Amino acid sequence: MYSKCLVSRTFVLAALVLLTGFIVFGQEPAAKVSPAPSNTPVPHGERIKRWFEMDTLSIGTRFRHITTNVNIDSADILQFQLQARGRFKFDKKGKYSVSAGVYTGSSITSGWGNTGLGTGGPQTNLYVKQLFFTAKPIKQIEINIGGIAPYYGENTEITAYDNDAFFMGERLTIRAPKNLYFDEINAVNGHLGDVTRPSVFHRFKRLDESNYHQLMVRKRINKSVAFSADYTFEAGRDTFRQGVKFSIPRFRAVDSMRFENYQRVDPEKGYGFAISGEKTFRKKLNLNGGFARIDTIMFNADRFPRGNRLFAGWNLKMTRELTLSGIWIQGVGPLPTANTPRTRVDVIFAYNILETLKHFGLQ
Numbered sequence: 001m002y003s004k005c006l007v008s009r010t011f012v013l014a015a016l017v018l019l020t021g022f023i024v025f026g027q028e029p030a031a032k033v034s035p036a037p038s039n040t041p042v043p044h045g046e047r048i049k050r051w052f053e054m055d056t057l058s059i060g061t062r063f064r065h066i067t068t069n070v071n072i073d074s075a076d077i078l079q080f081q082l083q084a085r086g087r088f089k090f091d092k093k094g095k096y097s098v099s100a101g102v103y104t105g106s107s108i109t110s111g112w113g114n115t116g117l118g119t120g121g122p123q124t125n126l127y128v129k130q131l132f133f134t135a136k137p138i139k140q141i142e143i144n145i146g147g148i149a150p151y152y153g154e155n156t157e158i159t160a161y162d163n164d165a166f167f168m169g170e171r172l173t174i175r176a177p178k179n180l181y182f183d184e185i186n187a188v189n190g191h192l193g194d195v196t197r198p199s200v201f202h203r204f205k206r207l208d209e210s211n212y213h214q215l216m217v218r219k220r221i222n223k224s225v226a227f228s229a230d231y232t233f234e235a236g237r238d239t240f241r242q243g244v245k246f247s248i249p250r251f252r253a254v255d256s257m258r259f260e261n262y263q264r265v266d267p268e269k270g271y272g273f274a275i276s277g278e279k280t281f282r283k284k285l286n287l288n289g290g291f292a293r294i295d296t297i298m299f300n301a302d303r304f305p306r307g308n309r310l311f312a313g314w315n316l317k318m319t320r321e322l323t324l325s326g327i328w329i330q331g332v333g334p335l336p337t338a339n340t341p342r343t344r345v346d347v348i349f350a351y352n353i354l355e356t357l358k359h360f361g362l363q
Contacts, residue, residue, distance in 0.1 A: 045361040053094070054086040054363050056101070060350035062112060067343040069335045077118035080104065081111060081350075082126060087134070095137070101130035101149075103164065108195040109302040111164035127198040129166050142173040146207075147200035151186055153218045153228025154243030155260040157301040158274040158292050165299050167192040168206040181219070188214040192234055192299075211235045223247065238266040239298075254279050262296075270296035274304075276311075286315040303327070303344060307335045321355045324348070 059082050066075040085101035087094070104126060105111040116122030132146030147168055152160030169190015177183045190213075191206035216230035227244040243260035254277035264270030276290030289312035292304050313327035326347040335342060357363040 043361055045363060049363065050089070050092060052086060052088055054084075054354055054357065055099070056083050056085040057354040057357070058083050058350055058352045060348055061115075062346055062348045065343075065345045066341045068338065069331070069340045069342045070338045071342070074339070074341070075119045077120055078115045079112040080115055081113070083111070085130065095135070097134045099130065099132055099134060100128060102126050103129050103198075105129075105164050106196065106198060108165050108198070108299055109162040128200050129164075129198050131200045140174060140176040140179075142175070144171040144173075145169075147203060148190070150192075150214075151188075151216070152241070152243075153184075153216055153230060154226055154245050154258065155228065155230075155241050155262075156243075156258070156274070156276075158304050159243075159260045159262045159272055159294070159300060160241060161299050162301050165192075166198065166200070166203075167212055168200075168203050169210070169212065177219075182217040183220055184216075184218040186214065186216040186218075186230075188212065188216075195299075236267065237264065239264050253277075258290075264296050268296075272296060284317050288313045288315075303329055303346075305340060307331050307340060308333050320359070321352045323350045323352070325350070 060080070062079045062081065064075055064077050064079060065073070068074050082102065082104050084103075085099065087097040087099040090096040090098075103111055104113040104123075106113075106123065106125065106127075113123035113125065114120045128147075130147050130149060132144050132148050135143045137143075147166060148171055150161040150165050150167060151171070157163045167188075167190045169188060171190075172187045174180065174185040175183060189210055191203075191209045192212035194203050194206065197203060211234065213233040214230055216228060218226070218228040220226040224247045225244065226247075227242070229242045230240070232239045232241065239262055241260070241262045243258065245256060245258045247256045249255050257275070257277045259273070259275050261273035262271070272292070272294040274290060274292035276288060278286060278288035280286045289310075291308070291310055293308050294300065294304050294306050297306065309329050309331050311327060311329045313325065315323060315325040317323050324347075326345070329341075329344040331340070331342045354363060
C-alpha cells in the first residue's frame with residue numbers, strides 16, 4: 001500500500017523545509033529600506049503582471065505520418081495544439097502564487113487534438129492539466145503542491161517523461177550550490193496515474209495517495225558541462241536516470257551534445273539511452289539529430305516507443321512569434337510488434353501568442 005495521510009505528508013514537508021532553512025541557510029538578512037515611491041506612471045502591462053503573469057500561450061498545428069513495422073500507414077492526420085499557462089501572484093515578488101495550465105491532449109502522453117482531417121475523428125476538448133500552489137519562503141527553497149508536470153533535469157522526454165505528462169503531489173526544490181554543491185535538489189512525493197483522465201479536477205482525489213517518489217540532483221560544472229541524476233519509484237518500479245550535456249560552441253559540426261540514459265532495476269531489468277547533438281545557424285535555424293534505444297514500456301515520449309531509432313529534426317524561427325519545425329524518426333533493426341511505428345514524420349507550425357502580448361506591452 002502506498003497511500004498516506006495528506007495531513008501527515010504536508011506536515012513532514014513543512015518540517016523539512018523549516019529544518020533545512022534553519023540549518024543550512026541561517027537567518028534571513030535584515031530587510032532593506034525601501035526607496036521612496038516614484039511618481040512615474042506604471043505601464044498597463046506592469047499593472048497586469050503585478051497580479052497575473054503568463055508563462056506560456058501558444059497555438060499550433062501538426063501533420064503526422066506513421067508507418068508501422070509491417071509497412072502499413074497507420075496515421076496521416078492534421079492535429080492542433082493549445083498551450084496556456086499562467087499564475088496569479090499573491091504578493092508583488094511572486095513568492096506565493098497559484099499556477100494553472102490549459103492544454104489539448106486526452107492522455108498523459110498526448111498534447112494534441114485531432115482536427116478531423118485525415119486519420120481519426122475530431123477532438124475539441126481542452127483540459128486543465130496543471131493547477132498548483134507555489135511557495136518560495138526564502139530564495140533557496142521552492143515548494144509546489146497540486147497538479148504538476150514532472151521535472152527531469154538534463155534528460156529529455158526520450159528517456160524520462162513525456163513533455164505532456166502530469167502527476168498529483170508535492171515537490172520540494174532547494175537551490176543552494178554554495179552550501180550543498182548541487183545547483184538544484186528536487187524531492188517529489190505524489191501519485192502518477194489516471195493516464196486517460198488529464199483534467200486535474202478528476203485527479204485531486206489522488207492528493208492523499210502516493211505511488212510516485214523522485215530524488216534528483218542537478219549541477220552545472222562549468223560553462224561547458226552540466227549533468228543531472230535521479231532515482232524514481234513509480235508504482236513498484238525502481239529506475240535510475242542520468243543525463244549530461246556538453247556545450248561545444250567552437251566546434252563547427254555541433255554546438256552541443258547530450259547523453260541520457262535510464263536503468264530499470266526492479267522488478268524487471270531494463271536499460272535505454274539516447275545520444276544527440278544540435279547546431280544553430282544565425283539564431284534562426286536549429287538542426288538536431290541522434291540515436292535512441294528504448295527497451296521498456298514507460299511514460300516517455302510517445303514518439304519513442306520500444307526499439308532502436310535514428311532521428312533528425314529542425315526548427316526554423318521565422319519571426320519572433322512564428323516557428324516551423326519537424327522531425328523524422330526511423331526504427332532500425334527488429335521492433336517488438338507488427339503495429340510498432342517503423343517510420344514517423346511530424347511537421348509543426350506554431351504561433352507564440354505570448355510574444356505578441358509582450359510586443360504590445362501586455363505582458
